[in-house]
Amino acid sequence: MFNKSLVKTPMPEQNPAARARNFSEVALGYTEADAQSEAARCLRCKHKPCVAGCPVEVDIPGFVGKLAEGDPAEAYEIIRRTNALPAVCGRVCPQETQCEQKCVRGKNGVSVGIGRLERYAADWAMKNGEGASVQAAAPNGVKVAVVGSGPAGLTCAGELAGLGYEVTVFEAFHRPGGVLVYGIPEFRLPKAIVAREIEGLLARGVTLTTNCVVGRSLTLDELFAEGFRAVFIGSGAGLPTFMNIPGESLNGVYSANEFLTRVNLMRAFDETWDTPVQNAKRVAVVGGGNVAMDAARCALRLPGVETVTVVYRRGEAEMPARAEEIHHAREEGIDFKLLTNPTEVLGDDKGWVTGLACVEMELSEPDESGRRRPKPKPDSRFELPVDSVIMAIGSSPNPLIRQTTPDLPVNKWGCVVADEADGRTGKKGVYAGGDTVTGAATVILAMGAGRAAARSIHEDVLAGAI
Numbered sequence: 001m002f003n004k005s006l007v008k009t010p011m012p013e014q015n016p017a018a019r020a021r022n023f024s025e026v027a028l029g030y031t032e033a034d035a036q037s038e039a040a041r042c043l044r045c046k047h048k049p050c051v052a053g054c055p056v057e058v059d060i061p062g063f064v065g066k067l068a069e070g071d072p073a074e075a076y077e078i079i080r081r082t083n084a085l086p087a088v089c090g091r092v093c094p095q096e097t098q099c100e101q102k103c104v105r106g107k108n109g110v111s112v113g114i115g116r117l118e119r120y121a122a123d124w125a126m127k128n129g130e131g132a133s134v135q136a137a138a139p140n141g142v143k144v145a146v147v148g149s150g151p152a153g154l155t156c157a158g159e160l161a162g163l164g165y166e167v168t169v170f171e172a173f174h175r176p177g178g179v180l181v182y183g184i185p186e187f188r189l190p191k192a193i194v195a196r197e198i199e200g201l202l203a204r205g206v207t208l209t210t211n212c213v214v215g216r217s218l219t220l221d222e223l224f225a226e227g228f229r230a231v232f233i234g235s236g237a238g239l240p241t242f243m244n245i246p247g248e249s250l251n252g253v254y255s256a257n258e259f260l261t262r263v264n265l266m267r268a269f270d271e272t273w274d275t276p277v278q279n280a281k282r283v284a285v286v287g288g289g290n291v292a293m294d295a296a297r298c299a300l301r302l303p304g305v306e307t308v309t310v311v312y313r314r315g316e317a318e319m320p321a322r323a324e325e326i327h328h329a330r331e332e333g334i335d336f337k338l339l340t341n342p343t344e345v346l347g348d349d350k351g352w353v354t355g356l357a358c359v360e361m362e363l364s365e366p367d368e369s370g371r372r373r374p375k376p377k378p379d380s381r382f383e384l385p386v387d388s389v390i391m392a393i394g395s396s397p398n399p400l401i402r403q404t405t406p407d408l409p410v411n412k413w414g415c416v417v418a419d420e421a422d423g424r425t426g427k428k429g430v431y432a433g434g435d436t437v438t439g440a441a442t443v444i445l446a447m448g449a450g451r452a453a454a455r456s457i458h459e460d461v462l463a464g465a466i
Contacts, residue, residue, distance in 0.1 A: 006109025007181070007419055010039040011116055015203040019333040020300055023269055027091070029180045031399055032070075034420055035140070038054050038113050039068035045104050056082045057449030058153075060099055060114055067117055072124040084158045085151060085197045085447065088180060090119025091189050093444045094322050098356070098418040126196055137164035142461055145170060145228040147214045147401070151443045152234030152434030154201055156457075160347065161204035168207040168228075169316030170214050175265065178236055179435075182265040183257075185298050191264075211397025220408070220430060230457045231428050233401060233416055234450055241394040243286070247345030248360035248391070252278055252353035256295045256392035263298045271303075279304045280388035286342055288312035288319035288390030291440070293326065295390045296334050308334045309384065313341040313361050321435035337384070339363070341376065345389055356384045365379020366438060397436045405430075415439055423453025429466045431457060 012028040013019075016047035019026050030038065030341070042064040050060040059078050066075035079086045103111035139222045142165050149171040157167045158179060158336035164464075175181055198397070202208060214217065223231050242248050251258025262268045268277035284304060285296040292310060308311030310329070315338050319326060338411045339361040346355035363372040402410045409417040409426040416425060416432040420457045423431040435441055460466045 008041075008110045009034050009112045011113070014436075014445045016212040016328075016333075019187065023301055025190055026187050026328060029123055030116055030120045035067050035117060036070060039064045039117055040078065041105060042068065042112050043104055049102040049104060049113060050112075051295050053099040055444045056451055058083050058099075058118070064112065064114070064117055070162055070413045073091050073128075074091075075117075075121040076125040078363075079118060079268060083118075083453070084155045084201060084451075085180075085199055085443075086118050087122035087193050088151070088189060089444055090115050090117075091121055091193070092184055092442075094442055097322065098444065102160060103448060106244075108268040126160045126193075136219055137162065139166065140164040142166065142462075143168070143228045144457060145223045145231045147231065147233045148178055148235035148434075148436075149170075149176035149208065149232050150234060150236050150434065150446065151180060152236075152328045152436075152450040152453075153178065153232065154198065154230045155382075155447040156234060156431075156433070156454045157450075158204060159451055159454035160457060161201075161206050163454075165457075166207075166211060167205075167447035170212045171208065171210045172213045172235075173265065174210050176198045176208055176210065178234075182261040183261070183262055183294065185294050186269075187188065187297070187301075188294070196449070200411040212356065213400065215398070215404045219404045220427075221405070229461065230431060230455065232423070232450070232453050233425075233430065233432040234399060234434045235401065235436050235447075236448070237395045237397050237440045238429075239396045239417075240391065240422050241396065241415075242391055243342065243393060245342060245344055247347055247353075250345055250347040251351050251352050252280065252388045253345055253392045254278075254388070255395075256285075256291045256390055257395060258293055259390050260291070262299065269298070273463070277302065277350075278388050280386075281306045281344070282386040284342075284384060284386040284389065285309070285392055286311045286356075288314065288321055288438075289392065289394075290321045290325055290394075292392035297325075297332060299388075300334060301333060305374065309337055309386070311333060311337045311340050311342060311358065311384070313339065313357065314363065314372075315339055318363075318372070338382050339374065341374065343381070344442070346383065353387050353389055354385070356386050358382055358391055360385055395440050411437070413439060420449065421452060422456040424456055 063075040098112045100111040102416040128287045144165050146157045146169045161167050177194045209369045240257045264289030266275040267273040268275040283299040344357040360377040361374040418432040418437045423433045431453040433453045
């Protein structure tokens, strides 16, 4: 007999054919009935394994239980005790490899839709004007600088402000949010949602300084000279990586960072905005991660685009992108050329892209790391006719901070060397977390790093270590 408790409540979505040509949110969110039905599937496990899978340690059975009881206000209060950006996390966190992977319900069926329920509680709170109470401590007179207003920086700032610190966030762009506003598309994460979440953090008394590039406008040592007791670096990994193959300097070749910034932050998809972006017809996106999926799905939605092809050198099983994002991309009509590697970007005599030369790949036997490496097939070269190429093969931290702070330890990839458990670096008073330490990773991991660093800063201030 069919057991409904073993099946996850479906998420309502836009029709693929319609959404492939608009930037409105794909997932439409649970109704009240959906949320209660899904929440009722939770077994309320005594040992809470799902919490162990959450980088910010949300009391998942606690908030899910409140939703099952029909109390979304209290559910939201529980989430906000440890998660500064619940409406964001409910949309973009890879729950399937974190909290939901630990869910006991998943052992004999499908795990509880924790992310969907988190989104429901956060959206309900926004819609109904509810906000979690802020347990702010009395001002302690200690100034802390936070570099970057992405998920790591925002979380660190919010935690410290709640403890009474005088926090100033320095953001290079004209709008706060970091990757939440320039990297993740509107159809996955509406920017109005991000703005509301940030407003809640700033309401704690955080000061925001935009258009300030730390490492150029100010150095870390200058921040200390201005009276900041500690500095948290959460500036992300926004320096794009290229393949260094012939033709990458042709017109029509973008890094995914530039392309997504133009589309998302600068709203190139909106014809009322004067943001230049190429009017391509055939687009190739090189890479297999979430950024590649975001770039491909954004490209498909731009006026004039007819085809978008994802080119990835391994197979689908090796793709680091979330299964949900790959599924959505396929539904929307994006083509996938797997086990395929570009060798040259082809162009015309005017310097514009006309194609992408590729070779077919095959996977070798697993090496000592357990990973199967791709190798070219002999005599397998072919040409893919395209007029735009987007490189989405990775990124690294901007070098400005390390160039102006010679005593700050960094690794060979340019990432700040910091203890990932507490954010402490080898320079006194400097803490770091998120993509600037790990390289490009997830929003929730960056938030966990920001929260851990805030705890370390507070501990070190109390101990007189800084």
